[in-house]
Amino acid sequence: MRLVAGVACLALAAPVLVGCFPTTRQPAPVPEELAWTIEQSTPTDVTTQLDAAGAVSAVIPVSGGTLTATGADGTSYTLTIPADALRVATEVTLTPVASTTGLPFGETASYGVDIGPDGTELDAFATIQIVPATPIPGDQQVLYQYRGSGDDLAFALPTPDATGISISTDHFSGYGTAATAPNVVQEEYRLGGDAARAIMSELAHRIQTHTQPRADGSRPPIDPDDLQPFLDLFRDYVLEPRIAHATDSCAAGVLAARTYGEFQRHLALLGMSPQPDGRLPGLVTTMAKTCIDQEYSYCRDEHLTYRILPLYVAMIRAVAVAGDVDPSVDEELRAKVVDCLSFRLDFTSEAVVEGDSGWASAVEASVDLTFDLDGIDAKTGSWKPQFREASTELVNTSVSAEQAGWSGCTATATPSDGEFFFYGMELLASGYDAMAVESGPQRVGRLDDVRLRFGTTVAGGDWQVTCPDYPFQPPAISGIWYVTFLGAHADDLIADQSQGGIEFTGWEPGAPGNATIATREWTATGDRVHETGTLTLVHTPR
Known part of the structure; x- marks a missing residue:
C-alpha cells in the first residue's frame, strides 16, 4: 500500500501548495440562456415511496459487479459498477421506487430506483439500466435524479452508445425515468439548486x-460543440473557484479534488479529450495531508479514535488514483495514523474460591498497544491494518489460601507471575462518515463496542496442601487464578484454538472527549467461586 512516483512542488507547506495548481485561464462569457445556472436557486424536491419488498443488496468488490432489482410492477433496474469505481468493497442496495410525486413533468408514469449507500462517490461511471414494465417510446423518455429521499431534483446523464434506457452516474442516489418528452419540459422547471448541480443538470x-x-433504442452521437458552453461554465464557475480554495480546509480540499475528477470523467464519457493539466496530484495531496492533519487533531484532542483509519484508506486510494505523488506523502500520512492509534490496556482480576480448601488470588497487567499499517491477514494474505500483538508481565499482586478441610493439614499459596498476551482489537463504531470532515453527528459518530482478544500464561499463585500425618499428599495446583479465571469464562474462549485465548465484547464506551475510551467490568459467580475483573482502554496519542 505504499505510494510511488514524485512531484517536486508537493514538498511545500500547505498554504503554498495552491501554487502547484494555478490557472491563467480567464472565465468564458456566460451565455444569456444559461445565466440562471450560476445563480443560487431553490431546489425542486419530490416525494418518493420505496418498494422495500423489492430491495436487493450485495457486497460489490473493488473489481466491480452487477446488481438487479425488480419492482412490484415488473420494472427491472440493473446497476453495473466497473472495476476500480468503488474505493473499498461496499454493500450496495437497490430499492425500487413504488411512486414518485412532485415531478415537474406533468401527470405521467415514472419508474425509479434508490441506490445506497446514498452519496457514495465513484471513481468511474456506473450505469443504471431501466426496463419499464410498460415500454416508453424513445421520444418520450426523460431521465432524472435526486438526492436522499427526493431532494434537489436534476436531469440525469444518458449513457452514450447504450441501447434502451440507461443512466450514467458517478455517485449513488435516486434515479428514474418518466414518460414525458424532455423537450417539452417547461422552462420554469430549471433543476439544480447550486451552480454545480444546475450546470450538470442542464448538460x-x-x-x-x-x-x-x-x-x-440507441442514441445518436451529440456534437461536442453543443456541450462546450456547459463545460466552460462548470470549469470557470465551479471547478476553478473550488481549486482556489482547496487549502482552506479538509472539506474544501475534498470538494476540489472530487470536482476535478468529476469534470475529467464527464469529458471522457462524452467522447471529448480530457484536459489533464498536472494539477490533480497536487490537489489530492493537499486534500490528503489537510484531512489527515485535521483528523489527527480530532483524535489527539477529542479522542475520536475510530475515524482516522477509514479516512486514511480513502485518502491513499485517492492518491493512488491520482498517481505521480511523492512517496513521502504516504509516510507523513502513515505517521499521523500510527500516532493517533496508540493505546494502553489495563487489566485487573481477582479470583476467589470460598470456604475450606479455598483461595484468593489477584493479578494485574498493563500493556501498550500500537498500530501496524502493514498488517497482513493471516488467513487470506491480504492487506489488513491492525493492532500489533503485544505482551507484558502479568503480576500476581496478592494470593492467600484457606485452611485445608482435613484435620492436621495446612494449605499454603505462593505467588507466581505470568505473561499477558494481547492478540488483537477492533473498535466497533457507527453513525459516522469518515469523509464528513467538518461538524455534526456524522463527523463524530459513536463508539458502540470493542472486540478484544487476549490470553495469559498459567499464573496467579500455586496452592499446596501439606498433611504430615497422611502417607499421600494432595497434588499441588499451579496457577490458581488462571484455573479459576478460565473456568469462569469458558463461553468467551476464542473458537479458533490455533490462537487460543479469550474474546471480550460488551464494553461500556467512555464519555465523549475522555481519554478512557471504554471499560469492560465483569463478575462471574458459581458454587463457592466468584471472579471479578476490569479491562480499561486508555487512549495515549503520541
Whole structure:
C-alpha cells in the first residue's frame, strides 16, 4: 500500500501548495440562456415511496459487479459498477421506487430506483439500466435524479452508445425515468439548486433533447460543440473557484479534488479529450495531508479514535488514483495514523474460591498497544491494518489460601507471575462518515463496542496442601487464578484454538472527549467461586 512516483512542488507547506495548481485561464462569457445556472436557486424536491419488498443488496468488490432489482410492477433496474469505481468493497442496495410525486413533468408514469449507500462517490461511471414494465417510446423518455429521499431534483446523464434506457452516474442516489418528452419540459422547471448541480443538470438535459433514442433504442452521437458552453461554465464557475480554495480546509480540499475528477470523467464519457493539466496530484495531496492533519487533531484532542483509519484508506486510494505523488506523502500520512492509534490496556482480576480448601488470588497487567499499517491477514494474505500483538508481565499482586478441610493439614499459596498476551482489537463504531470532515453527528459518530482478544500464561499463585500425618499428599495446583479465571469464562474462549485465548465484547464506551475510551467490568459467580475483573482502554496519542 505504499505510494510511488514524485512531484517536486508537493514538498511545500500547505498554504503554498495552491501554487502547484494555478490557472491563467480567464472565465468564458456566460451565455444569456444559461445565466440562471450560476445563480443560487431553490431546489425542486419530490416525494418518493420505496418498494422495500423489492430491495436487493450485495457486497460489490473493488473489481466491480452487477446488481438487479425488480419492482412490484415488473420494472427491472440493473446497476453495473466497473472495476476500480468503488474505493473499498461496499454493500450496495437497490430499492425500487413504488411512486414518485412532485415531478415537474406533468401527470405521467415514472419508474425509479434508490441506490445506497446514498452519496457514495465513484471513481468511474456506473450505469443504471431501466426496463419499464410498460415500454416508453424513445421520444418520450426523460431521465432524472435526486438526492436522499427526493431532494434537489436534476436531469440525469444518458449513457452514450447504450441501447434502451440507461443512466450514467458517478455517485449513488435516486434515479428514474418518466414518460414525458424532455423537450417539452417547461422552462420554469430549471433543476439544480447550486451552480454545480444546475450546470450538470442542464448538460444532461441538452444531451437528452439532442440525442433522443432511435427506433432501435440507441442514441445518436451529440456534437461536442453543443456541450462546450456547459463545460466552460462548470470549469470557470465551479471547478476553478473550488481549486482556489482547496487549502482552506479538509472539506474544501475534498470538494476540489472530487470536482476535478468529476469534470475529467464527464469529458471522457462524452467522447471529448480530457484536459489533464498536472494539477490533480497536487490537489489530492493537499486534500490528503489537510484531512489527515485535521483528523489527527480530532483524535489527539477529542479522542475520536475510530475515524482516522477509514479516512486514511480513502485518502491513499485517492492518491493512488491520482498517481505521480511523492512517496513521502504516504509516510507523513502513515505517521499521523500510527500516532493517533496508540493505546494502553489495563487489566485487573481477582479470583476467589470460598470456604475450606479455598483461595484468593489477584493479578494485574498493563500493556501498550500500537498500530501496524502493514498488517497482513493471516488467513487470506491480504492487506489488513491492525493492532500489533503485544505482551507484558502479568503480576500476581496478592494470593492467600484457606485452611485445608482435613484435620492436621495446612494449605499454603505462593505467588507466581505470568505473561499477558494481547492478540488483537477492533473498535466497533457507527453513525459516522469518515469523509464528513467538518461538524455534526456524522463527523463524530459513536463508539458502540470493542472486540478484544487476549490470553495469559498459567499464573496467579500455586496452592499446596501439606498433611504430615497422611502417607499421600494432595497434588499441588499451579496457577490458581488462571484455573479459576478460565473456568469462569469458558463461553468467551476464542473458537479458533490455533490462537487460543479469550474474546471480550460488551464494553461500556467512555464519555465523549475522555481519554478512557471504554471499560469492560465483569463478575462471574458459581458454587463457592466468584471472579471479578476490569479491562480499561486508555487512549495515549503520541
